[in-house]
Amino acid sequence: MASEIRFEPGLYRGTAECYDRFRLPYPDTMIADLVRRTAPSRHGRLLDLACGTGQLTFPLRTWFADVWSVDAEPGMTEVVRAKANACCAGIRTITVGAEDLHAEPGTFELIVIGNAFHRLARALVAQRAHGWLRPGGFLALCWSTGPWAGPRNWQRALDGILRRWQNSLGASGRVPAGWDEARKQDPDHDVLSRAGFEPAGHHEFFVEHHWTIPELAGYIRSTSFLPLPVLADHADDFDTDLAAVLGSFAPDGRLTETIGYAYELTRKPAAL
Template sequence: MADVSFRPDLYRGTADYYDRFRLAYPDTMLADLVHRASPSGHGRLLDLACGTGQLAFPLRAWFAEVWAVDAEVGMGDVVRAKAGAGGEVADAGAGGGGDAADAKAVGDRVGVGRGVGRVRDVAAGVAVGGGMVDIGAGADVRAGATEVAVTGDAAYVRAVTAKAEDLEMDAASVELVVIGNAFHRLPRDLVARCVLSWLEPGGHLALCWSTSPWAGPLDWQQAFGAVLRRWQAALGATSRVPSSAEQLRRTDPDGEVLRRAGFEPAVRHEFAVEHRWTLGELAGHVRSTSFLPPSVLGDRAAEFDGDLMAVLSPYTVDGHLTETVSFAYGLARRPGVASG
């Protein structure tokens, strides 16, 4: 069954808002995931469609190396900056005059310790000059490449700008793959087959999720959702996200996709966390979405904020709106015996 195709630019310009206003996965969920996946401490973590590293960074303490992969250039820029706060980070413009170039990393192989990875047919804006830019011990950027590796206090973090389906890695070279709030936007069958091949025998794939603040049953959530729908219609943004995406997931669930790829049956684990939002945080969260990002709000952003405040303010208590957020992950295992 063919997956729904999503526009490649849905999250363009959202990275800073994504990093500031998306909720962190709770420690209880991450601890449970680590317990069940049982990483060796010397393996590789692959975070696909990583955003700004909402899973890569809190999980990196259990791995020797982390790959954080996202198709959106801005997301990778934030990952590099965050990783650089604990180590060394490249100035991608060094030697390149600061101009972004459309680059294709076609078969540009880069050594990454155990196993070798490469990015195939990836077009992205990269500001690098000719030759190689030295960015510190054990890492480099070659002309045309779209990845930068940086070192921090824990794992070796490699930020890669690529679509998940365009990534190539050695077989059986990854202990754990995580995908946060994104599997529905990927070509699921293709990505599931790729992930199965990249995982070590006994390795795991975790599909991680969280509920959205406008999708709940509370009165303020219903009012919030109505504001968003009204503004999507006003700005001509109702078709940015395919309407058939959720229907496809109901008729062809993620678990069935993983089963077809060869995974053992996935098991879902859920965690409920109470969260208090300010109205400003909700406005920022909206700007992190694919349906009302800054590029869509445009010069009407202040008008949107005013409308949002006017509608939601009556529901606030001490300046906050409270909800119970459901975080969850589905853990699927590649058959076989783990090497460690």
């Protein structure tokens, strides 16, 4: 069994504004599919663990009487709280790491983790999530691909830009080397199975999106590897470089990506 890779705390400090503005929402088709498969009672409680700025909290909130939005980064929970105060009741924000959250057994009908399970102490969080769920409750690991990860020429060029700037700013170590190898050797579904979860399916969705270069610049500022605090006084130079390199791929000002979304659904066995 591979040892867990440790991500340093605070990697998303200073990203909340860009995260909320430039991260794309999960598609409505995926949210509807997740709701259909988990069949919330509308009287239960949802836990959005490592919630970011609420990309799962807000589209799922109407299906639950109570929602806990939990993130270790204060900036993220501040944004969720502000949005909730403006539009929604029944959303409780908690600033704490997933590993340190306290909840009573059987508290939740559904737990969702968006683009974050790999950053957590997976075995510990899976074990604790199993206890937090009511019998028959669900855990969904939700994912989306990044714009640098695809096969298009502009995406390969973007990946090269990001690597070059990470190296030049001394930021290449912010994401631990080999972070994905641990997940390949000990996949998420095996971690969840050892914690007592039953598999309930892997579900994928694809959406075509058209980026502008300024939107991509904003998205990069929402990442853990080149956030605005890392770019700092070099942010304008980065934007100029990004526009110069990617401009040749976007004669109409748009860069097309097919974004892959997915969720891995697991279930705590119902009580006998």
